[in-house]
Amino acid sequence: MFFCLLALTLLTRGTESQINLATCRYPLGMHDKTIPDEDITASSQWYESTGPQYARLHREDGDGAWCPAGLLQPEDVQFLQIDLHKLFFIKLIGTQGRHAWATGKEYARFYRVDYSRNGERWLSWKDHQGHQVIKGNEDAYDVVLTDLRPPIIARYIRIIPVTQVAMTICMRVEIYGCVWSDGLISYSMPEGETYVSSGHAVAFLNDSTYDGYLENRRLCGGLGQLTDGVQGLDDFTESHQYTVWSGYDYVGWRKDTSQNGYVEMEFTFDRPRNFTEMKVHCNNMISMGVRIFQRSECLFKPRPQADWDAERVGEVVAPDERNAKMVRIALQQRVGSSILCRFYFADRWLMFSEIYFLSDMDIAIPTLVTLPPTTGSTGSTEAPWVNTTERRTETTFPFTISRPLGKSDESRTSVLVGCLVAIILLLVVIIVLILWKQYIQKRLDIAPRRILEEDATVRLSFYSYTIGSGNQTQIHQSNPTYERIFPLDLDYQQPSKPLRKLPELSQSAEDSVCSGDYAEPDLTKSTPHQGFQNNVPHYAETDIVNLQGVTGNNMYAVPALTVDSLTKKDISVGEFPRNQLRLKEKLGEGQFGEGTGYIRVISVCGGTNLLEGLLDFLEMSSSEFCNQPDLVAVKMLRPNVTKTARNDFLKEIKIISRLKHPNIIRLLGVCVRDDPLCMITEYMENGDLNQFLSQREIRSQFTTANNIPSVRVQNLLYMSTQIASGMKYLASLNFVHRDLATRNCLVGNSYTIKIADFGMSRNLYSGDYYRIQGRAVLPIRWMAWESILLGKFTMSSDIWALGVTLWEMFTLCKEQPYSVLSDEQVIENTGEFFRDQGRQIYLSKTPLCPSPIFDLMMKCWSRDIKDRPTFEDIHHFLVEQLDSMV
Structure with a gap:
């Protein structure tokens, strides 16, 4: 049927001198051996009979496929490399496992693609959302064709199998595209x-x-x-x-x-x-x-x-x-x-x-003929790529495109009639499928979406709290049973029918959620740096006030009692003249407060008079303020917001104005005398850490010789110590960040780092957040298991996020955490942490990461909160590691 559609298109369109890139999907020669054996190499092979020359789609030569040596470990990088000898525009990759006439059963469930145009500088393919890992095969025989969007322009291609558990991998591949005649x-x-x-x-x-x-x-x-x-x-x-x-x-x-x-x-x-x-x-x-x-x-x-x-x-x-x-x-x-x-x-x-x-090196497109396999032809099936002058709708055909040889008018008429009939039948099938899908979707919308394999997601009752008395901790609950709730919904809701009890948490898990060593402020003191007195509810179990961050997400969570003490004080920064701000660029947008409260604009502002004005306003010298003070970030609140949103905005200003640390973005001033309300913060010229690292390679002779932006491992450690220092300061104030990641760390000169919260408002990082039924969004790949399942956000959950942030840094932000898992699988994995049966999946060690640093990450991801290190311990450890490398 698809062939009929294609033939109809070709027949009705007639002979054309140009080719649409949507049809640039010619097999480049793995199956028909146009690509010779010597141009197919691999990092290793299990046996000679499973060498790279046998990695040809739909062929059973040798032992049926290419298999890298030994069991493939999650941290291994084994690859199949193909040299095409000139640049090609590559749009499609087909993969297949080892079938070997039904005697084999090895295949790659996931894989990555690296490519190079010169054989020296290798790049990793990413999709539009920045994901590198491609879903592969589900069995050993069926072919899975995957569109590369965006396409690749390269001479060398590497297929890199990916796995989360040790297993045997075998692959057969084909690459589809056409010659990149532009050069x-x-x-x-x-x-x-x-x-x-x-x-x-x-x-x-x-x-x-x-x-x-x-x-x-x-x-x-x-x-x-x-x-x-x-x-x-x-x-x-x-x-x-x-x-x-x-x-x-x-x-x-x-x-x-x-x-x-x-x-x-x-x-x-x-x-x-x-x-x-x-x-x-x-x-x-x-x-x-x-x-x-x-x-x-x-x-x-x-x-x-x-x-x-x-x-x-x-x-x-x-x-x-x-x-x-x-x-x-x-x-x-x-x-x-x-x-x-x-x-x-x-x-x-x-x-x-x-x-x-x-x-003049461009040549006319030859008529492409797909010969039957019995002819044994080894002629090239390449077609040069010629650019179109008009836009045609991009169409995906999951097979080799060919053009038949000359047909008589009678045969053309027969083909047209047959294709029209096939199209009508296809449309009928599509309509039936659409109606069926709508029916199924309505049925699925009736019940809450299932996340875990277990019957329901669980969390502690809303009314649980702890009271400290000496060294004893008592746990009180108004309802001792667990309840089924909407998955990940942070607002508790009453079930519509009697609830079935679920297995209760183990004592260690209960302790891990309900207790921990935190710095607790003493409200009787004039500063929020001290601890609580006895018999004061622990902040993690009392009412938590969520503060909207600079771009609208929940940057900090603060205990209500601490908020009350802080907001009784005046704002510690002054009113800045609004007319000295010059709008330069919008950075992002996000929601603030309740109802109609929104962040209107995040701006980078500058002007000839702003430098002097800002320095005079802050009573600082230019040497004290080294991050180009003529550039600042401004958060504006839309004038017609609710009274609650306005009060929340002012409350945030009062609290954030007290944060003064070299590794925390500083509030410089406010404009609150008239609308729109504004808060002015530091702006870091080098952008966020995620983009900063993803645009760099690890320093080597090659990067130095070719002037490629690069960093050393020492630089990564130095930046890590600053992140830990900033989080240590926040923890001393009982501030919980809730969204610590490289996207929320800003980079200044000489690898200086300041923690902020710009990530959620930027479209670039929308793929890092998981939307719950069109409402809240959560950075689940950075969240501790108890935060996802139980809604517990503590400093220990921030420590978990710090471990993921360190993992990002030592991958140079080339890969999203748990990139081989879907969002739903990430949530399912948190259920394995809850059950604690040894089936949970951890992030694997990266090649750049020193073993002591990875050991620290694993401690941050401890299942029980009490087993995780404190920020003070982490900062001290990272400083020692940095000193040892100097």
Whole structure:
């Protein structure tokens, strides 16, 4: 039926001279042996008969597949490498296990893909949400085809099996794509910006799939969305995909941030080429201040070591009132290995979605014929990639695409009739499936979603609390039984029918949840740094006041009694003149308070007078304030919020103003005399730690020689000690962060770290949070088991999150925690911690992580709270480890 659809498309469309990238899905030669044995290598092999040459899809040669030596451990990195000898545009990967005529049963349930364009710099493929791990096979025989979105442009491909438990792995693969005839190996350009209208972000126009690195706000050394084959829609706020953010298909720049009125881009190619034409797909949404560029100028470099030619190729672009448009620029048969182009603004915004190059090395597309296996043909099935000038809807066909040889008119008519009948039947089947799916979904919505294999999620009764008396601790509950509640709902609700009792917690688990050694403030003192007196309810079991953080998530949780003592004091920062703030860029947006209370804008502000004004306001010298004080972050509260939201905002200001530590983002000032209410905090120029590390490699001779951004293990340890120091300070005040992760740690100069909470408000990290039935969102991959199952947020749950944060750092943030598990499987794994039967899954040790540091992580992930170290212990240990490496 799918073949009929394809044939119908080809027959009705007629002969075309150009190919759509949606059909760039040709097998590259694993099955038909176009790729010879010597171009397929591996890190290891179990036996000679399971060598890499046998990793060919749908073949049973040798012992039936490639199998790496020994049992594959979770921390192992074994790979199958394929050399394609030239650049290919790769859109699809097919995998299969070892069947061996029903005698084998090994297969890879998950795998990763690394790729390289030159064999030296290796990159890890990630999907649109930043996930690296791809779901593989569920049995040894069936083929699983996976679309690579975004696609890969590379010469070398590595398939890396992934497992969570030790097991035998065997694989067969095929790679699908077509020749990358552009020859473009990298482009360099300014970083994309955010389109803001009326104080709200309309579109995020960054190159989110760029595989190079960011340096001084310029993307260098990679390829990304401008070469993914997807042309943006007329409305740049919309996308072909439903799982991405607004503006995803475009990269855009604002004119007022450009010093010279143009965007400069440099393109590097695999070899010198004779260029005939460049095609740029632009957005032309004039109503939004977006136009195609006014004119372009291009310089050429004939060889990599040569200088730029003095003669420029320039072209003025005629104005056009249409929307998205493909602009053709004649390159006049100029020869070059690199091209430097400037695109001049015609309006406030310039947006590109694709850039193509044509040179005299391009050849016409041959008719592709798929020969039967019995012919034994070893001819290449490659088809050169030629760019289309018009956008066609991207279509996915899970099989090899071929074009039949010449057909008579009569046979064409028969095929058309047959295909039309097949289409009608297919539509009927689809309608039936949709109706059935809707019926099932309605049935499923009646009952709460099941998370664990057990009958229900459990948590302690809401009315439980502890009272300390000397060294004794008594546990009181108004209802001693466990109750079924909505999974992960932090608000207790009454069941609609009698509840079935669940197995009670063990004494160790009960102790771990209800007790622990915490610093407890003495409310009789003038400072919140002291401990509680006896007979005062423990803060973790009393009413916890959740404070909205700088971007709207729950940054801190503070005991109500401590809040009362703190909010009786005046705000310790002064009123800053509102007219000295200059809006520069929106950083994020989030919800604040209840009802209609929202964070309106998070802004980076600057101005010529702000530096002096801010320093005078803070009564500080420029040497005391080293993080560029002309840039600050401002949180604004929408004027028409509820009284409760307004009071919460003021309460947060009073408490956060008391936080003064070199590793905590500092509140600098407020604007509360009139609406909108604002709080002004520090802004760190180097961004968050997640992006900072993910754009770097571990330092080596190669990174130094090639000027690739890198870090040392000592740098990672130094940053870790600062995070522990900041958390130690928060713990001394009984502050619970609740969202500690690298995305919430900001980086300054010389690897300085300050803890904040910018993560939840940024679209970039939406995949790190799990939404509960459209309501609350939780960072479950960083949360302790008792926080997920029992709703307990304590300093010990922050210690668990610190262990995950350290794991992120020693992976250089290249992988999301538990990336091989779905969100539901992560929650199921917390149930294994609750049951404590030894089946729980931990994060595995990373190659960069020293063994003592990983041992510390494992202690942070102890099942019982009392077995976890304190922040003071962690900080002292990390300082000792850092000193030992100096």
